[in-house]
Structure formats: structure tokens, C-alpha cells
Amino acid sequence: MEFLTKVMGQSHIGAAIRRVEDLEEAIRHPRVHAIFLLGGDINYLPGMIKKVRASEKMLLTHIDLVEGIGKDRAGLHLIKRMGVQGIVTTKSNLAKFAKEEGLWVVQRLFIVDSESVKTAVRVAENIKPHAVEVLPATIPQYVIQDIKKSLRLPVLGGGLLKTESDVKETIGKGIDAITTSLRHLWNVAL
Secondary structure, three states, X not given: OHHHHHHHOOOOEEEEEOXXXXXXXXXXXXXXXEEEEOOOEHHHHHHHHHHHHHOOOEEEEEOOOOEOOOOOHHHHHHHHHHOOOEEEEOOHHHHHHHHHOOOEEEEEEEOOOHHHHHHHHHHHHHHOOOEEEEEOOOOOHHHHHHHHHHHOOOEEEXXXXXXXXXXXXXXXXXXXXXXXXXXXXXXXXX
């Protein structure tokens, strides 16, 4: 569970941001240790990395959603050299390359039915990311337990969380931490 302590810190909530303008608020927030960048373009990345590093927080870049980054080994090598600490991706090949680069890797898994659970587990078993993120975070408890039992990895949850009780219920089901762009949920004490 090294990922949870090194990346998430003492918090169970990661700030998901989509725009450069959102970074300052995430950096200033006392309960946020990990910031998940879910958009933007590569031109703003160096400045963002510098600010996050200065704040002693962690930046994970959703490589599938940030424009201008090659979706290949060279792109991952570039962002590693720029100072990105970790990535989020749905793509197995990018997760594999990122691990080879020494980045923290969160494999994002969309859970829509029983077959997608089997596929997600099979893919993550092959890649061995540092953590998985299931979407939506509101999936049933037995699915979370099956994923954790099969993978023995931290499980993050993202999507479809709206209230403090949603967050607490999700954590109560066994999700280790959540990612959310809703600012009022960054304050939830767990």
C-alpha cells in the first residue's frame, strides 16, 4: 500500500482538476495531497509541475486526456523528464511504459457489467499498476471486494459522487480513496 502513503498522504481524497486555473485551489487545500490532472495541454505542464512540487504535493497526469503528449513510450519519457510523478490511463501499453519509466501508475477501469469486471482484473493483473481507479465509484461493494481480492492493490473510486454521504458510503464499501472535481468534497473528513 506504498501508493496510498506516498501519493495520497494522509488523505483519502484526491483533487481532480480539468483546467490550469483550478490548480491553485487544489494546491492551497489542506486536505488534498494528490492532484489528478484530467485535461489541459502539455504547454502548461512544466509550470504546473513546478508549483505542485513546491507545495510538496503529488501530480498525476491523466495522459489520455492531456493534449500534446505522445501516447507512446517517447511521450511518457518526456513527461517523466519534465517532472511528472505519476499517470492515470485506461491504456495498458501506456501503463506498462510508465512503470518502466519509474512513474506511479493508476490504471483507470470503467465498470459497467460483470464482463467488464473480469476484463479489468485480467488487464490489471498483467500490467500490475500501483493502484486502480474504478469508475463509477458507486459500484456495488461485492465488486470492490472482488477487485481488491484479485489484484491486492489500492482501489480508488471516481465519478458519480455528489455528497459527503456518497463519499463516506464509497469508502465504507472498501474503496481506499476517491478522486473528485467537486470542491466541497475535498473537505470531507474520513
